[in-house]
Amino acid sequence: MAVWRARAVLSGLPAKLLTPVLTTGLLFAALPARAEPRPTVKQLKKELADLQKDSDKLITEYYASRIAHQEADKAEKAAREKLATAEETYEHHSTSLRAMAVAQYTGGGEPNPITFLAGEDEPSARLGRMALVQHLVDVQDARVHGYAQVMDDRRKANDEATERAEELADTVDDLGERKKKAEQQIEKIKDRIDLLHAAPGVRNSDGTWVPELPDGSENITPRMRLVRDLIADRFGVPYGIGCYRPIQDGGEHPLGRACDFMLSRGGAMPSGDEPARGEEIAAWAIKNARRLGIMYVIYRQRIWHVRTGAWRPMSDRGGTTANHYDHPHISVY
Template sequence: MILGAPAVAAPSDPEGGSKKLRAALDSAAKGYDQAKNKLAASKKRQKQLATTISTSEASAKALTAQVNAVANRSYQMGRISTVTLLLNSASPDDFIGKVQSLDVLAQMDSSTLAQYQRDIDAAKQAQTALTAEIAEQKRQVNVMARKKREAELALAEVGGGSAGGFVSVDSPAAKPAPRNSDGSWPRESCTVNDPTSGGCITPRTLHAYEEARSDGFKRYTECWSQRSSGEHPKGRACDFSSAVGTFKNAAATGEDKAYGDRLASYFVKNADKLGVMYVIWYRQIWMPSSGWRAYSGSGGPSAAHTNHVHLSML
């Protein structure tokens, strides 16, 4: 594990953008991710509700014949009284036997009707909830579209047009970072030691860093650093040098460029598993909502991100 400060030009602050831009991207990315998680949760509930409706309706249908029989018996026997039973009984024992039979029948009828009503109620309630979930999904789709637009408008400041990007089907698969039971990301702060500096990073950022290293991306990296804005001072970002040893004050070429391409592709492929907010590499930025877009940061290799891959985490 390589520690310490770089010997040459470390990425400067700002990294080819403004404080306003980074705040806008942060807001858009988090809003998009939250809406996406809510949409997924709603679809899951929709599936469960559909199963409840199907099961309840099938049960009610199966009880229909029994309910009809109960109705017929109630009509036929509704006028039978204790006096009638006594008059029509040959003996007290016969009377008691008839009363007991009617009591058992009444209990059976009551149980059947109660279950039938429960099935009908369950189906109605599930249908109402299902309608609400469909409306919720429409809301979240609209939120995702709005957040996507917000990100694109913010990126217009630094180019922002669609770009070819860096994607590889051969990228290794990272191990997923822990999520909450509802699929959302846990709120994290700068609480664990940063192995690349004397600062701190979030547990999720550490997980992404360690996964990248375990999958072969072991060149010089700097995560936490004291800057005026952005994710680095919050422990939610890392800069991965494309060169061996340290950051170079020159755009990557040859094998260094290929290494950066592979690393950027790796984080894109595993974005949902790791909790990636965005990736910047070689004048392009990737966000879950927009894919790869142009990012023409002004300045040297650090600002243009041609000498390192920048990773920001949710």
Template sequence: MSLRRRVAALMAVVMAATLLAGAPAQADPEGGTKALRDALEAASKGFQDAKTAIANAKKRQGELSVEVTNSEAKVKDLVVAVGRLAAAQYRGGTTSELNVLLNSTSADSYLQSASTMRYMSERDARSITDLKKAQAALTQQRKDLDAAINEQESQLKELKKRQEDALKALRNAGGGDPTLGFGELPAGANPAPRNPDGSWPSEGCSVKDPTTGGCISPRTLHAYNETKKAGFNHFVSCYRSGEDGGEHPRGRACDWAANMSGFQDVDASGADREYGNRLAAWYIANADRLAVLYVIWYRQIWMPGTGWRSYSGGGGPAAAHTNHVHLSIR
């Protein structure tokens, strides 16, 4: 090969290396197996759903308790009123139509007396009907109250089951031990929209991902925007295709690099690690507002109901999540 060709080839290699060095690296696929990720997703969603159901059951229980109290007072008053009617009839207080006719001095007097008697009879009948309706309503309200209490107990069992499912999956993967996490920060994110019952609406990969040109869910975009507003401005990548069982291809996950420029193939340290610590703590503080499914950072994973636990992703810094914070959104 001539000298000119050798120089040209060497320059091409240098230029390619320069371009690669200036571009942010891509994060490896989420650590762990597909079975692990599926189990963690199901456990986290189940916990959140049970938590919402408990809140709704408690709210309904409170409403029904007020209704029962009011109905009990109403029934009590109606029982007293109907009791007085019964006592009056027992003493012969009811006037027969014949007596009204005999005691009337004129047709007008008779009609007036008969009208009064009919009114009193209808009033007495209404009192008895109102009592029966009030008693029936009270009986139903008590049944509904019992059902609300039973729903709470059922969902509490579901919460416990989902916690156990998550811990079992983590332990099977070599993790799951409790950890100290990364400190606490106050919640400040604007809440993502919920359904009227407090649950999270189903969303797909339907809006443009500002980090890759792919797609993400509206709720993931909301979390991205709130994270930026909170001052976390290091390199981030959300949508990623071809990942088996992960949240990235579904548009429900973002990787936030600890380093400003991108994913470095080293464990974060110094200011980069502190940045990741603050970001992870901020996500946990705003988990209910942003519909956080789980957060992975520095060989630890946070899920609703389990807190921070050890996480063995395997592989280098990307798989162990020591160079980026992984966020999965419901």
């Protein structure tokens, strides 16, 4: 209805007034919608830092819950051990008391200290035996009440430990799921940061890149420097990164177009999480190879080349470092 009214109003306007109105409308229609501004590296890194802070907090809560769970298990175990000791002691004294009662009833049994102080037929001996039995009964009653309290405490501790364990199990599961989601979000932001960087230099029509000359005190090319810095920021590489070396071995190191990302020191085989770190670096390089001008990757006696897009085995060169078990090697065009 509004459209028809607008048309009726416009049709009633003079031509000299109608033209500016239509022109203005066309201009507004031709203007593109404003796109959201692209985030900068600085903005994304701040977002990443905030997420990592939240992730660290989740991890702290996760492990605190696990420790509390373990403490609840220890408390429940201690309660069970205490109960077992109490029941054993109770059974021992109950047996002794029953045996003494039978012996006193039948007139037999082992002599006691009071028997030595008075003859068996004297009234004092009988009173002594009665007093001893009563004393033992009183002691046993006290113990029975004590053990009953122990058993009651044990039951309460067991119920509390079970309830706490269930609560903690739910908490741990929830924190684990939140931690997983946080880590996924962190990886997405890292990918977005990577995509904001473009490889320097000129790319050929066949997908290869025009070689660059090394520069700076590090004697590596701008392209290699970008790849090195992105990997260092993303993966840490605590054992260091080696790039330029003057030895002419037919590779890209003396050309400033290769870096080694070390996973151990002194030629030792990497341990712990380091082999997995190497796999992650290699996978990242393969994923970003065409965009960043990466030519090939070597890791764990295998080589991946951008032209073939697949790993192939390499011959044995005789050592952990020579076979690239302690570092991924990345070469750029």
